[in-house]
Amino acid sequence: MNPKERNELIDALLEGKISEPGMLRLEAELSVDPSARKAYFERIALTQALMDEAKSSQTRHTHAVTRLPSIWLQWRPLAAAAAMVLFGLLGWRLASGSSRRGGIVAHFGALQECRWVAANTRNAPGDGVHRGQRLELSSGSAEVVFGSGAIAKLKGPCIFEVESANGGFLLLGEMKTLAATPESKGFTVRTRTARVVDFGTEFVTSASADGQSRVEVTSGEVEVHLNGVQSPQRLRKGDTLSVEAGNAQVMARIESGDETAAFRFPTIEPPSDRDAADQSQGRASIRVVKGALAVNKVAGSAPPQALLDGHAQSRPDSPEESVYFANNVDGMLLLDLSRAISIARINTYSWHQNGTFADQRVRAVQKFGLYGFAGDQAPPTEGRLTESGWTLIARVNSDEFFRVTEPRDRPAQQACSISGAHGLVGRYRFLLWEFQGTQGPNTRDTNPTFYGEIDVHEKR
Amino acid sequence: MRHLRVSMDDSPQEIDFVAQLTEIQLLLRLYVHSLLPGDAGAHDVVQQANATLWRKRDEFAPGTNFKAWTFSVARYEVLNHRKQQARDSWMLFGEELEQILADDLVERTDDTERRHEALQGCLKKLRQEDRELLIHRYTATAGSLDDFAQRIGRSVGGVKVTLHRLRNVLLACIEKQMAITEAES
Secondary structure (H helix, E strand, C coil), X not given: CCHHHHHHHHHHHHCCCCCHHHHHHHHHHHHHCHHHHHHHHHHXXXXXXXXXXXXXXXXXXXXXXXXXXXXXXXXHHHHHHHHHHHHHHCCCCCCCCCXXXXXXXXXXXXXXXXXXXXXXXXXXXCCEEECCCEEEEEEEEEEEEECCCCEEEEEXXXXXXXXXXXXXXXXXXXXXXXECCHHHCCCEEECCCCEEEECCEEEEEEECCCCCEEEEEEECEEEEECCCCCCCXXXXXXXXXXXXXXCCCEEEEEEECXXXXXXXXXXXXXXXXXXCCCHHHCCCEEEEEECCEXXXXXXXXXXXHHHHCCCCCCCCCCHHHCECECCCCCCEEEEEEEEEEEEEEEEEEEEXXXXXXXXXXXXXXXXXXXXXXXXXXXXXXXXXHHHHCCEEEEEEXXXXXXXXXXXXXXXXXXXXXXXXXXXXXXXXXXXXXXECCEECCCCCCEECCCEEEEEEEECC | CCCCCCCCCXXXXXXXXXXXXXXXXXXXXXXXXXXXXXXXXXXXXXXXHHHHHHHCHHHCCCCCCHHHHHHHHHHHHHHHHHHHCCCCHHHCCCHHHHHHHHHHHHHCCCCHHHHHHHHHHHHHHCCHHHHHHHHHHCCCCXXXXXXXXXXXXXXXXXHHHHHHHHHHHHHHHHHHHHHHHHHHC
């Protein structure tokens, strides 16, 4: 753009006579050319100076006493003080609700009890959010309405960077996305370990400080792309996927079953008697290394070997077919595969539905940390496991996955499949589960889970 | 409503703050007007920004960049002002450019006073009718260009071209005048 045209556009803007294409061209020019900005400032300064001249000219004609600029220069602090008195008398009411353009790619929607990381941050509903703006929310919840129509609801603490009119980067925390408009198809949430692409849906994404990401689909479908992996993971309504940081990019997928003895799940295979840990293979052994299994006069826990017998429970509430710890005990199970193998998947199955109370399924929850070790001697299972030599493979909490807020939200039959994005979880001989119980609905006790089967599938 | 004042009893920090705030007034005004080009409410936004700056004076950390802090506060006032406006959204700059403008002004040497002085000399060099046209155009009651053109009985396009030409003449004159002054000093 030549200076003549540029200056004409600036003056047209200052006179309110610029066209929309002209405005776009001028903005582009100002954004990249420092000399254009210099000219812009000079023409604005000229306008101000002319306004001052016009004002003082009027003042001279009416024999007014002074010009503000003169006083301003003579004793600035006093002039400022006088101005402050005037400012103090001013009382603008600043209402909300506007639209902006250019770098703005989204707007704030509802803001509830928001506390932002930077104390001086002030955002109001309707305020613009520009491309590249990082939203750092300490607490509360903030809605961001994207140009595409997608709505993201951030739940503090959360750090989210808006990258375009149809996506952003979730560094930390949790956000729920509703992408219901045609334009929002393809809405993308990136995390450090995954890229979630929407196909007209509602989904929740979360990212933890250590790089773990989680995606839960509440309606429609999404694709989860992992770094260096060609085929995306397709998630449908009810599916949840978590991805651990690290080279293996371990994923945990949890699904609810058909609540029959067949243990059928949307994508996870039923319990197997042909996996590397199955007792029929004659290689694996399993034992309790922390806590104690439940002992009950009527029906206590089955022995841990029941987890390797190739099938899970035959009934919804079958203690004798389930392996479970005593109440209020966070136990550990150690599986020895007798040699280090390359593991493709590790599946765990649970089922519990109380026969009397329809919403009593607390013993179906899968909540554990899974660790692995490839050497011949298992490291200690006391203290901090990762410091003892164990590798954290995955963390699972199916209540979080299924977003359980009411007992009835909790699936009675669940399967968790842990796999690697590249087809390999890792190479391990020992697997260690650190289980946690779940607080019951009408008791302060934590109830352990009824596990029916553990399968370890070797990578061939 | 609290009335603000500065007296000799005020703390040295407050007197310093007022001195800095006063020093930056012309640049602050330039900044706000650059974000609200041609907006008649820009003057009020500058006033409001000053009031907010004073109210928030304890939040300024001495030793940090006062200009940058001032502009960040002023920017919020600009955004608040926009919420009240029914102006077409495309008439506003994007936030990226606004940040670039702020960064430029933080680095800019304030020569506004010298420009004002040069302008006075340059205005005297214009033909009287041109000078009067400019002065009338920039009085507070001039209104929009359409209103102004109608009032003086000329076409909008004609007035627009004339004003643009006169502004170019003045800017060239100011540049020349400042160069002479600089050479003499």
